[in-house]
Amino acid sequence: MNTSCDPQAAGWRKSSYSNGGDNSCVEVADGFTGILPVRDSKAPDGPVLIFTHEAWGAFIGGLKGRGCP
Numbered sequence: 241m242n243t244s245c246d247p248q249a250a251g252w253r254k255s256s257y258s259n260g261g262d263n264s265c266v267e268v269a270d271g272f273t274g275i276l277p278v279r280d281s282k283a284p285d286g287p288v289l290i291f292t293h294e295a296w297g298a299f300i301g302g303l304k305g306r307g308c309p
Contacts (some may be wrong), residue, residue, distance in 0.1 A: 250277055252284070 250269030262273040267284075276296045278289045291299065 245271070252281075254281060 252267040252269050253270065255266045255268070265281050267279050267281045269279075274292060276291045276293060278296075282284060286299060
């Protein structure tokens, strides 16, 4: 587990919903203790949002409740 919060040290992966498409997707970095970094793949040097696992779950649950995949 990565205990730092340095997004440059993160191993980023694209959303499973991107279907291998272009760079228009969300990327997440796994392996951080207690947090989930999220960024826009079109702007890898741009801002990174940091969610707790609980907050990310609530966010995804809210999207699913609105008919999003």
